[in-house]
Amino acid sequence: MEFGPIISAMRRNKVGAILIAVQMAITLAIMCNALFIIEQRVALSKRPTGADEPNVLIIQNNQWVGNAPDASARLQGDLAALRSLPGVQDAFATNSFPMSGGGSTTGLSLHPNQKDPTAIAAVYFGDGHAIAGFGLKLVAGRNFNSGDVVDKLGYTDLKSPTGIIVTRVLADKLFPDGNAVGQSIYDEARHGQTPIIGIVDRLQVPWVSAAGWGSKFNDSSIIEPFNLVSMYPYNYIVHAQPGQMSAVLQAAPKKLFDVSRARVIQRTLTMTDARADAYKNDKGLVVILGVVCVALLAVTAFGIVGLTSYWVAQRRRQIGIRRALGATRNAIVQYFQTENLLIAGAGAAIGVALAVSLNLWMVNAFAMQRLHTGYALIGAIVVMILGQAAVLWPALKAASIPPALATRAA
Amino acid sequence: MFNYYVGLAVRSLKRNIVLTVLMIAAIGVGIGASMTTLTVFRAMDRDPIPQKSRQLFAVQIDNWGPNSGGVVTGDAEHFQEQISYIDANGLMNARAAHRQSAMYVTGAALTPSNPDLLPFQVQIRATYTDFFAMFDTPFLMGAPWSAADDNGRAEVVVISHELNDKIFGGANSIGKTVNLDNHEYRVVGVMGLWDPIPKYYDLNNNAYGKSAEIYLPFTRAIEGQMPSWGNNNCNGNVGEPGWAGRLRSECVWLQFWAELPTAADVEHYRTFLNNYASDQQRTGRFSWPAHTRIRDVREWLVYQHAVQDEVRILVLVSFSFLLVCLLNAMGLMLAKIMGRAGDIGVRRALGASRRAIFGQCLIEAGVIGLAGGLLGLLLTGLGLMGLRSLLSEEVSRLTHFSPSDITIAVILAVVATTLAGLYPTWRAAQVQPAWQLKAQ
Numbered sequence: 001m002e003f004g005p006i007i008s009a010m011r012r013n014k015v016g017a018i019l020i021a022v023q024m025a026i027t028l029a030i031m032c033n034a035l036f037i038i039e040q041r042v043a044l045s046k047r048p049t050g051a052d053e054p055n056v057l058i059i060q061n062n063q064w065v066g067n068a069p070d071a072s073a074r075l076q077g078d079l080a081a082l083r084s085l086p087g088v089q090d091a092f093a094t095n096s097f098p099m100s101g102g103g104s105t106t107g108l109s110l111h112p113n114q115k116d117p118t119a120i121a122a123v124y125f126g127d128g129h130a131i132a133g134f135g136l137k138l139v140a141g142r143n144f145n146s147g148d149v150v151d152k153l154g155y156t157d158l159k160s161p162t163g164i165i166v167t168r169v170l171a172d173k174l175f176p177d178g179n180a181v182g183q184s185i186y187d188e189a190r191h192g193q194t195p196i197i198g199i200v201d202r203l204q205v206p207w208v209s210a211a212g213w214g215s216k217f218n219d220s221s222i223i224e225p226f227n228l229v230s231m232y233p234y235n236y237i238v239h240a241q242p243g244q245m246s247a248v249l250q251a252a253p254k255k256l257f258d259v260s261r262a263r264v265i266q267r268t269l270t271m272t273d274a275r276a277d278a279y280k281n282d283k284g285l286v287v288i289l290g291v292v293c294v295a296l297l298a299v300t301a302f303g304i305v306g307l308t309s310y311w312v313a314q315r316r317r318q319i320g321i322r323r324a325l326g327a328t329r330n331a332i333v334q335y336f337q338t339e340n341l342l343i344a345g346a347g348a349a350i351g352v353a354l355a356v357s358l359n360l361w362m363v364n365a366f367a368m369q370r371l372h373t374g375y376a377l378i379g380a381i382v383v384m385i386l387g388q389a390a391v392l393w394p395a396l397k398a399a400s401i402p403p404a405l406a407t408r409a410a
Numbered sequence: 411m412f413n414y415y416v417g418l419a420v421r422s423l424k425r426n427i428v429l430t431v432l433m434i435a436a437i438g439v440g441i442g443a444s445m446t447t448l449t450v451f452r453a454m455d456r457d458p459i460p461q462k463s464r465q466l467f468a469v470q471i472d473n474w475g476p477n478s479g480g481v482v483t484g485d486a487e488h489f490q491e492q493i494s495y496i497d498a499n500g501l502m503n504a505r506a507a508h509r510q511s512a513m514y515v516t517g518a519a520l521t522p523s524n525p526d527l528l529p530f531q532v533q534i535r536a537t538y539t540d541f542f543a544m545f546d547t548p549f550l551m552g553a554p555w556s557a558a559d560d561n562g563r564a565e566v567v568v569i570s571h572e573l574n575d576k577i578f579g580g581a582n583s584i585g586k587t588v589n590l591d592n593h594e595y596r597v598v599g600v601m602g603l604w605d606p607i608p609k610y611y612d613l614n615n616n617a618y619g620k621s622a623e624i625y626l627p628f629t630r631a632i633e634g635q636m637p638s639w640g641n642n643n644c645n646g647n648v649g650e651p652g653w654a655g656r657l658r659s660e661c662v663w664l665q666f667w668a669e670l671p672t673a674a675d676v677e678h679y680r681t682f683l684n685n686y687a688s689d690q691q692r693t694g695r696f697s698w699p700a701h702t703r704i705r706d707v708r709e710w711l712v713y714q715h716a717v718q719d720e721v722r723i724l725v726l727v728s729f730s731f732l733l734v735c736l737l738n739a740m741g742l743m744l745a746k747i748m749g750r751a752g753d754i755g756v757r758r759a760l761g762a763s764r765r766a767i768f769g770q771c772l773i774e775a776g777v778i779g780l781a782g783g784l785l786g787l788l789l790t791g792l793g794l795m796g797l798r799s800l801l802s803e804e805v806s807r808l809t810h811f812s813p814s815d816i817t818i819a820v821i822l823a824v825v826a827t828t829l830a831g832l833y834p835t836w837r838a839a840q841v842q843p844a845w846q847l848k849a850q
Contacts, residue, residue: 117646
């Protein structure tokens with residue numbers, strides 16, 4: 001293919017060619033950064049909690065009216081009622097749950113009076129039913145027994161837990177040698193020693209935002225053998241037998257109101273609902289960026305069609321002459337395709353540079369991760385294919401210009 | 411002349427309907443996307459209290475010191491956004507500002523007087539009477555409680571308009587009581603609609619959430635041991651157990667605002683705060699020199715990153731998209747105008763000046779921009795509806811299109827399109843009449 005005539009023709013249409021190249025460059029830069037964000041957010045929203053999500057439901061923010069002096073007995077009564085419901089595997093009471101967006105953290109240290117703790121962990125309260133209630137997997141050590149569990153009278157009750165269960169990730173961080181069970185750690189809040197009695201495979205922290213609180217210790221959680229008995233609202237976690245979810249979802253809150261009406265329950269939801277809520281904005285961002293990408297590609301494609309059509313119209317006579325002088329239809333189509341390839345190639349080159357700098361800026365401004373170069377290359381290929389596809393229709397129209405036109409006009 | 415050119419522009423646009431539709435669609439889509447995100451961004455970035463945002467100050471006192479965990483050496487700006495009870499008490503007793511209030515978020519179970527209704531949860535803000543005057547909260551009925559109520563730990567409440575509708579059917583409830591956790595509180599005021607977004611006076615706790623349904627005296631809440639439902643940060647030093655222990659601890663969990671009307675007041679308060687912190691050093695509570703800050707509402711919103719990164723990313727993406735759309739329209743306009751070089755040549759030969767050609771083409775660009783802007787408005791409406799269905803309730807609260815947004819959309823479309831039309835128009839004005847006539 002002869003580039004000479006194409007380039008000299010482009011020189012006479014500099015601005016149009018530059019406009020298309022710049023459009024393609026920006027399209028490429030935005031598209032690959034958007035795809036990168038989309039991929040990250042999708043991965044984020046798929047992180048497992050460690051719970052048996054399809055079969056777990058949450059009775060969120062149960063609160064007694066007034067400062068009930070018998071709150072401890074009421075809590076036990078509720079738990080007994082829930083555990084006896086048909087279709088329920090187990091149930092327990094806790095301060096928080098994964099993806100709830102609210103909870104407590106504590107710093108864990110290996111030595112007393114460490115300035116900065118060795119690890120930060122989310123704190124869940126629960127009794128010996130917590131592991132079965134969430135459907136977690138105990139991988140080392142033991143579960144709480146009834147002697148471990150005591151009432152905690154609000155967050156200003158600072159008694160030390162008799163022992164804690166930690167997640168595997170946290171255990172490995174605290175004790176890389178793998179001998180966490182039986183070791184003791186210092187909880188920042190109490191400055192007392194607490195032994196690790198068990199390890200669960202996984203239990204996600206309550207916070208799920210991409211770069212917010214919790215993002216740096218996503219799988220570092222501990223379970224403390226407490227029942228929260230105070231004016232604070234707390235949650236009941238109910239583990240249904242497979243297939244019994246919808247029945248339990250109906251029956252559980254009804255049962256609790258049968259036990260006592262002097263209470264408030266904020267809402268009852270499944271863990272699947274909790275996931276949809278927690279990642280709603282991430283999903284929304286994914287959809288919006290996806291729509292913008294498609295719109296960008298469409299606008300750029302139509303722009304190419306429009307401008308190339310104009311060029312074809314402008315060069316009707318020249319094309320006629322070329323055809324009269326023996327150029328085949330293929331040669332005409334190829335001319336416009338090569339022309340577009342040159343423009344798109346330039347646009348893609350600028351676009352890759354632009355994409356990388358845009359990403360670097362976002363790394364600084366938004367604590368984003370670095371873009372994989374693969375994205376930029378895929379983007380470049382997509383933009384070039386788009387150009388070829390968009391130019392095809394005007395190019396075919398050009399090829400259909402009859403050679404006779406050259407002799408007839410003027 | 412202007413009207414004539416507008417007429418000409420419309421006729422010219424009709425002649426090449428495909429290019430015209432492409433241009434208007436490109437601009438409309440670009441405006442729609444950018445205005446959708448800009449609306450959300452403007453709602454987040456908006457000054458929530460423009461008449462006073464330079465007079466209201468959030469107070470920060472460093473009660474943990476430079477050697478506590480998490481302190482970045484050399485960064486004197488980032489430290490506790492909330493204050494401890496000890497300091498809240500100290501500042502309230504000093505009353506060194508024109509108005510001031512410590513506050514925190516709590517909650518309770520409200521039992522309606524109608525026994526058929528179940529109790530429900532209400533969000534409560536415990537604060538001082540100055541809160542209402544400081545933040546210019548409207549009152550539908552009644553008034554704030556008095557300073558005497560603050561001192562006397564009175565069982566009084568101000569309730570929201572919404573709650574008044576819910577439990578009193580919208581009737582005048584002044585003097586009636588509400589039952590919170592088995593305590594009766596007397597209603598002294600019903601607020602008008604007041605729900606600032608973001609909730610600038612407490613950005614630590616659900617910044618885009620709803621404002622409280624009930625306001626009651628801070629002193630009453632402390633006396634009633636109503637626990638904080640918001641962020642409590644003890645940074646590894648929780649102090650003694652129990653409520654009294656929490657009040658004596660260095661845990662931070664309270665917001666503190668001061669109203670300082672003049673620059674002199676601001677300076678005076680800065681000095682006062684530093685003196686207060688120095689006193690704490692002298693008495694041995696702090697082992698470091700005074701480290702305090704006051705920031706006004708605008709500074710506070712920036713400091714606390716009130717605008718979410720996701721929204722910034724969307725604004726960036728959508729405005730780049732608008733740029734692509736404009737480049738696109740520019741290319742198409744160029745094609746369209748150059749396709750009419752013959753006509754322009756004839757007009758020039760018949761005596762039209764370059765300026766006249768320039769003006770005519772620019773008006774054509776403006777007409778395209780206007781049409782694109784109107785289409786963009788429609789798409790913005792659709793876009794915001796889409797956002798409401800896609801995003802959480804907190805963000806959805808930010809998707810209301812205001813009249814100023816409509817103006818911005820149309821002006822943005824016309825100005826941007828006209829700017830994009832400058833080059834093609836300039837090219838049109840350069841058309842040589844003789845050359846064009848010869849070519850015919």
